[in-house]
Amino acid sequence: MEEKFIIGKTAFEKIINAVSKMYVLVGSTMGPNGSTVIIPDSTEFGKYKITKDGVSVAKTVKSSDEYEQVIINLIKEIANNTVKIAGDGTTTSIVLTAYFLEQFSKIINHKESFKELDECLEDLIKHLNKTKIKLKHEDIDKVALISANGDTKIADMIKEAYKSSNVVHVEHSNKSEDNLEK
Secondary structure, three states, X not given: OOOOOOOHHHXXXXXXXXXXXXXXXXXOOOXXXXXXXXXXXXXXXXXXXXXXXXXXXXHHOOOOOHHHHHHHHHHHHHHHHHHHHHOOOHHHHHHHHHHHHHHHHHHHHOOOOOXXXXXXXXXXXXXXXXXXXXXXXXXXXXXXXXXXXXXXXXHHHHHXXXXXXXXXXXXXXXXXXXXXXX
């Protein structure tokens, strides 16, 4: 069996292409004013749904290029780990991945030192720490409604779940009714 490898500029171009696909599709959904995206419905073949949920959009991104698909899968893993730790933030983690790659690309193209990438990361962490907002309990209404893609029933379930835990995970089910497991 012949093994194929890509290295150098070709590999970096594959990485850039894969991250760009994720960024354009998933990043467009970011925030309360994010765009909606039409994606295949995972429950019914041939059906589509309109969503602005970054998690749902990220799950559908694919590439016919096997190397790009590896990178897309890694980005999905980054996003999934963010959800496991923070309970949300899939879109943000993908946007940040694209940002860091852009900065890394600038450093490589200008043959500057990696110290600048470290400084960029430090600056970002300082900025996030300075601008972060500690959510109050009364903010959960807004956050839950955005996370539920405007579905008030799901948003109410998310609010209820936050009474028991600081991390809530929403999963698709084959059941006909929505339910809350604590």
